[in-house]
Amino acid sequence: MSTDEKPSDKTPLEPLVALRNRIDSIDAQIGELISERARCAQSVAEVKKASGEPQVTYYRPEREAQVLRKAMERNTGPLGDEEMARLFREIMSACLALEEPIKVAFLGPEGTFTQQASLKHFGSSAVTRPMSVIDEVFREVEAGAVNYGVVPVENSTEGVVTHTLDNFIGSNLKICGEVELRIHHHLMVSDVTHTEAITRIYSHSQSLAQCRKWLDAHYPKAERIAVNSNAEAAKRIKGEWNAAAIAGEMAAQLYGLKILSEKIEDEPDNSTRFLIIGTEQVPPSGEDKTSIVASVKNSPGALHELLEPFQRHKVDLTRVETRPSRSGAWTYVFFIDFKGHIENERVKLALADVAERVSDLKILGSYPKGVL
Ligand SMILES: O=C(O)C(=O)C[C@]1(C(=O)O)C=C[C@@H](O)C=C1
Numbered sequence: 080m081s082t083d084e085k086p087s088d089k090t091p092l093e094p095l096v097a098l099r100n101r102i103d104s105i106d107a108q109i110g111e112l113i114s115e116r117a118r119c120a121q122s123v124a125e126v127k128k129a130s131g132e133p134q135v136t137y138y139r140p141e142r143e144a145q146v147l148r149k150a151m152e153r154n155t156g157p158l159g160d161e162e163m164a165r166l167f168r169e170i171m172s173a174c175l176a177l178e179e180p181i182k183v184a185f186l187g188p189e190g191t192f193t194q195q196a197s198l199k200h201f202g203s204s205a206v207t208r209p210m211s212v213i214d215e216v217f218r219e220v221e222a223g224a225v226n227y228g229v230v231p232v233e234n235s236t237e238g239v240v241t242h243t244l245d246n247f248i249g250s251n252l253k254i255c256g257e258v259e260l261r262i263h264h265h266l267m268v269s270d271v272t273h274t275e276a277i278t279r280i281y282s283h284s285q286s287l288a289q290c291r292k293w294l295d296a297h298y299p300k301a302e303r304i305a306v307n308s309n310a311e312a313a314k315r316i317k318g319e320w321n322a323a324a325i326a327g328e329m330a331a332q333l334y335g336l337k338i339l340s341e342k343i344e345d346e347p348d349n350s351t352r353f354l355i356i357g358t359e360q361v362p363p364s365g366e367d368k369t370s371i372v373a374s375v376k377n378s379p380g381a382l383h384e385l386l387e388p389f390q391r392h393k394v395d396l397t398r399v400e401t402r403p404s405r406s407g408a409w410t411y412v413f414f415i416d417f418k419g420h421i422e423n424e425r426v427k428l429a430l431a432d433v434a435e436r437v438s439d440l441k442i443l444g445s446y447p448k449g450v451l
Contacts, residue, residue: 120174141364144447172202190310190330254444256355281312282325364447374439388432
């Protein structure tokens with residue numbers, strides 16, 4: 080403090096200094112404990128390496144889910160449970176990066192909600208790589224160029240992302256996790272935009288649909304132009320004086336755009352569920368979900384017959400989706416999600432019965448129920 084700088088009368092300087100000293104000492108302890116935790120993670124990596132398994136997998140989704148759930152259960156406030164879990168999410172992400180930096184392909188470009196979902200799930204130490212289409216995310220994981228992929232699967236307003244489901248039919252990849260993201264859409268413009276002259280609005284078709292009522296009310300005459308992603312929309316308007324984009328906050332930040340109207344989605348609790356795809360079946364975490372795909376000939380009562388074993392063995396369904404099969408006319412595939420892991424006894428019994436009633440049954444994976 081310089082000599083002519085006087086402490087303000089209003090500032091309770093003494094208590095503030097004391098509290099900041101206390102915070103400094105707590106931070107020093109937290110720092111030491113985080114370092115000790117990181118050294119433990121390094122030792123875990125040594126144990127894994129010494130196991131002699133041909134392919135060592137450092138990322139353990141079931142363990143991460145347990146660590147995050149424990150952080151929430153232990154929490155006594157004043158921070159909220161989710162806030163506490165997010166802090167642990169970041170610590171664990173940094174610890175995993177010491178073991179092996181994890182590579183994740185997502186539906187790009189940079190700034191999409193899928194990238195946001197990837198960072199929410201893996202933490203910010205993950206190396207995320209944008210792919211231009213969903214098929215490419217699957218291909219990168221299949222080729223071993225990345226460890227995991229993240230793809231959108233359903234939106235609470237617009238329903239299922241058919242392209243993702245169709246990719247599973249021909250793929251041997253496993254679902255290793257799920258993550259849900261609240262989706263807030265914003266109308267954004269660039270520094271060259273004449274805001275009173277907006278005649279074109281770019282976004283992904285699903286985002287345009289999710290903001291339809293707002294657009295009808297505020298920009299009834301503007302042309303709505305669907306592009307591959309909302310991040311692409313954000314990128315595109317930088318050179319167009321009469322255009323705006325609908326995208327998320329991450330895209331606005333990344334491309335230096337100004338948000339004109341916030342949270343313009345028609346449904347206030349608009350959210351999207353994303354799947355984590357990888358090559359391995361995940362062991363049980365204690366609170367899991369399973370996804371399967373079953374092919375059924377179209378006959379009266381086929382769906383009832385397919386679902387009946389779940390009810391009999393008290394397995395809770397969380398989603399049933401139908402798609403026409405590509406392999407034959409009048410054959411349908413059902414994507415079914417339910418609570419439980421394929422190693423659970425009741426799930427095993429239900430699936431054994433289902434297998435007898437369908438022409439084809441594929442387990443897409445059992446994975447921890449989304450924590451964050
Ligand atoms: O428990 C493990 O297997 C670890 O590698 C440690 C740890 C952690 O930091 O807690 C790190 C990465 C894994 O994905 C899970 C947990």
